Amino acid sequence: MGPPWSGGVWGGRPPEASTAYAGFVPSRPYLLLSCATSADGYLDDASPRRLILSGPADLDRVDEVRAGCDAILVGAQTVRNDNPRLLIRDPRRSARRTARGLPPHPARVTLTATGDLDPAARFFAPGAPRLVYCATPALARARTRLGDSAVLIDAGDPLSLGFMLTDLAERAGPRALVEGGARVLGDFLAAGLADELHLAVAPFFVADPARPAPASAPRPDLPNPIPTSPFFSPNNTTSPMTLAGVSRVGEIALLRYLLGPGGPDHRFLRWAVELSRLCPPSATAFSVGAVVVGEDGEVLATGFSREQEDHDHAEEAALRKLGPRDPRLRHATLYSSLVPCGARASRPVTCVQHIVAAGIPRVVFAWREPALFTDGQGAEQLLAAGVAVTEVPELAERARAINAHLVRPGT
Numbered sequence: 001m002g003p004p005w006s007g008g009v010w011g012g013r014p015p016e017a018s019t020a021y022a023g024f025v026p027s028r029p030y031l032l033l034s035c036a037t038s039a040d041g042y043l044d045d046a047s048p049r050r051l052i053l054s055g056p057a058d059l060d061r062v063d064e065v066r067a068g069c070d071a072i073l074v075g076a077q078t079v080r081n082d083n084p085r086l087l088i089r090d091p092r093r094s095a096r097r098t099a100r101g102l103p104p105h106p107a108r109v110t111l112t113a114t115g116d117l118d119p120a121a122r123f124f125a126p127g128a129p130r131l132v133y134c135a136t137p138a139l140a141r142a143r144t145r146l147g148d149s150a151v152l153i154d155a156g157d158p159l160s161l162g163f164m165l166t167d168l169a170e171r172a173g174p175r176a177l178v179e180g181g182a183r184v185l186g187d188f189l190a191a192g193l194a195d196e197l198h199l200a201v202a203p204f205f206v207a208d209p210a211r212p213a214p215a216s217a218p219r220p221d222l223p224n225p226i227p228t229s230p231f232f233s234p235n236n237t238t239s240p241m242t243l244a245g246v247s248r249v250g251e252i253a254l255l256r257y258l259l260g261p262g263g264p265d266h267r268f269l270r271w272a273v274e275l276s277r278l279c280p281p282s283a284t285a286f287s288v289g290a291v292v293v294g295e296d297g298e299v300l301a302t303g304f305s306r307e308q309e310d311h312d313h314a315e316e317a318a319l320r321k322l323g324p325r326d327p328r329l330r331h332a333t334l335y336s337s338l339v340p341c342g343a344r345a346s347r348p349v350t351c352v353q354h355i356v357a358a359g360i361p362r363v364v365f366a367w368r369e370p371a372l373f374t375d376g377q378g379a380e381q382l383l384a385a386g387v388a389v390t391e392v393p394e395l396a397e398r399a400r401a402i403n404a405h406l407v408r409p410g411t
């Protein structure tokens, strides 16, 4: 079923704003926040021109991230200040989306309490679907200003982020990218709705007293106690984010954090589930994602089904990147969206055998394999081999939904 773009004004009654992960409800999209800051934490300076914090390599990285998402969301102030196109730049990436049955570009999404948006902005140009989530009191104004240039959705009074995300998942799909600005990033972090944060740190300072850094920006709109930072979040010093990657992209330092409830186990497993969306489609094999994490929390490798070769399983693809004799595997945890296979038709060695041979002491998985292709008892075999196994059934439906074309609900 395609995304229900047909729109006009949504007339339903928004549910209460969500302040948590909504019990891992799969209808909420996976929310990836992405932004670039100066070394002292500024998202912009006070000049009228847009501050360019990213170099070409980082812009290309963001383009790849965009291509993997169903929607790109920015705040109305970013639409007004930066006038972004929010399109995928590399046509090969758009072509890959089209080949997978997706629109060539993700949906453009914004939210507004005032409805003060200019229909001549690039956001409203053809090329990608446009969704505007509007607080109820500003609906009439927004409708007059925007006409047919976007689908206008009543998101409640005050605008409910929880409703917005649930509605967005139905209209656009399960993976959304939030690209700023500060208010929007802060709102999603404060509401505990973010799953991942990509923080690109540029190699210069802004130190602009006219443009407060995140650590001192006023947030009068949030409930008491008033946090002082747009990066205020439930992930504070006592509940930190999970650092999942540090890398260099040209002159930019890229920090990749996982957020959300459940601590590192749930976060790494949710990431593994998201990786399974990257699998080349198949009518005869599951789409699975895997993440291998070392004893110190370092991500050693990731993999997904059919990543390099047609019959690749996710665990196999990840372990191949390390080699079975990597000593770090003897203290690692392997996260897999589906229980590792204990029997397989495609190749002689099962994933359980790969895991045991590598000496991995612990496996965490979300979804028990339904007896569709094999009868493999992967979890039981791992336990029998002395591997500690943790099942996280709360995430099973998310993992299953990505394979919905193969299995019926509840299987």
Ligand SMILES: NC(=O)c1ccc[n+]([C@@H]2O[C@H](COP(=O)([O-])OP(=O)(O)OC[C@H]3O[C@@H](n4cnc5c(N)ncnc54)[C@H](OP(=O)(O)O)[C@@H]3O)[C@@H](O)[C@H]2O)c1
Residues within 6 Å of the ligand: 034, 035, 036, 037, 042, 043, 044, 050, 051, 053, 074, 075, 076, 077, 078, 079, 081, 082, 111, 112, 113, 114, 115, 116, 135, 159, 161, 179, 180, 181, 182, 183, 184, 185, 187
């Ligand atoms: N460095 C980066 O990666 C990056 C990325 C993007 C943007 N930026 C910069 O960030 C700056 C803009 O940031 P900003 O914090 O001023 O604005 P913003 O987050 O882009 O947008 C804020 C606006 O979005 C609407 N909004 C946000 N949350 C809402 C909610 N919960 N309910 C109702 N409406 C909501 C409101 O629109 P209305 O005013 O219409 O009611 C609000 O004024 C720009 O200077 C831009 O250059 C930097």
